[in-house]
Amino acid sequence: MVEHVRIVEVGPRDGLQNEAATLPVETRVSFIEKLIAAGLTTIEAGSFVSPRRVPQMADTAAVLKAFAGRRGVSLPVLVPNMTGLEAALAAGAREIAIFASASESFSQKNINCSIAESFERFAPVVERAQAEGVAVRGYVSCVLGCPYEGAVPLSRVADVAERLAALGCYEVSLGDTIGVGTPNAARAMLRAVAERVPMKSLAVHFHDTKGQAVANIYACLEEGVRVVDGSAGGLGGCPYAPGASGNVATEDVVYLLDGLGFETGVDRAAIMEAARFALEALGKGGAMRRGP
């Protein structure tokens, strides 16, 4: 029996928000259209954060509105708080994403509150979203290491993932935010979390900072995960090292899954076409690393 793996495309959000240039709404809409045409069914479309802090995600409402009523694709948007949720609801969002960190220092530096406070902030957001019939996806950051603390205990990762699931997230994506993991560490982390949250509700989210993302995904597939985040063209770079790799490239994930015999419904060539479009719009046409 052919097994299905769902790919969650994060290029239009996690990818573009880490690029220096800001793309206009119509370009972001075209990019998402191309990703839909490639067969993706979950595409993170933007975020409702302060446009002063993250100008790349300004006008996410207009992006969402371009897809109003569109069937067959879920377009989650990131929301940091109730204000963001209200804006997302007003724009017609049918799915949101929230985020917590497995590292106390990263939580403080990234969202300016403790892990516990972040859950207090998100509880009413999730409650309100669910009352509106809006699905909620959760992210855990720093699952294999933190830029400030170094190693992060597996039990803390499992705690945070379990709390997100308990809050009502239908899926929890485990993020190696700084791309420091290697395959056996990734396996051990996933196994620890899967003791507390069912594997079918878990996703993995790897960054290719040290070139390990595809290997880590392979190890996690062996452990049983069946949802994988990717960013077309590896969009997102790495804010710490110009030119360095950021999010794992969706086309590399598709190549891996095709080769392992999983069914994804996603066409690698069409993903690369979408990626080329976005990279050219960013003035980075030469950054495409894969050929046919």
Next chain:
Amino acid sequence: MVEHVRIVEVGPRDGLQNEAATLPVETRVSFIEKLIAAGLTTIEAGSFVSPRRVPQMADTAAVLKAFAGRRGVSLPVLVPNMTGLEAALAAGAREIAIFASASESFSQKNINCSIAESFERFAPVVERAQAEGVAVRGYVSCVLGCPYEGAVPLSRVADVAERLAALGCYEVSLGDTIGVGTPNAARAMLRAVAERVPMKSLAVHFHDTKGQAVANIYACLEEGVRVVDGSAGGLGGCPYAPGASGNVATEDVVYLLDGLGFETGVDRAAIMEAARFALEALGKGGAMRRGP
């Protein structure tokens, strides 16, 4: 017990011969010096092929001579035939590498003879080398696919590897020349070969053309291989797609092995320093994809 993995650095040969620019002898010598300083003990230093066909490898004799009498490091050079061997011996080579293809079409197009003819050509070369006390390493190309034939039968890969070992190669490096493999295919291939050649005499050589190299290496380590080829900085590009990835980057291999708890004796930061030196000399300073 900490297990050792030996990394065979191929940047100064397989890497540089696929770059557009030709580096002068003194730059190639400095590059090799930096690789030795990084802890590598096997570094492919060049090849004795026609400088008209491969200008990047011209004057390999002068490169070798710069290391005459150097202890603690093996500097194999590629030789295609008896003429190449004579030149290598005259330059003081203590180790050579020979190559055969697992694909009949690739053999014809690459070295202009059948697989059987390539063994007829190499038999006296290996005999002569061994009479001079020179070690011989063998390469098999196209072990996971051929650009002309597509799939290559595992039995053919195993045959060619076994013949190289029988000829007298102390080690046989299994090359995914066009970078098309994925981890389970790599596992199956290695397993098929290891039924005919002891695992301790096998190495794996992956290209990152589709972003799968590190994952493939991980799978092969799980199968028991303990020798891995790499090219500092991913030197080598891909002749078919400008800007695309070629050889797996040695720094990514070291990161993987460190993370898995293997001992290599190789320092990742020093490898990146050597890679940066070579990339800058090639006028490709911006091609360095990894940060610290």
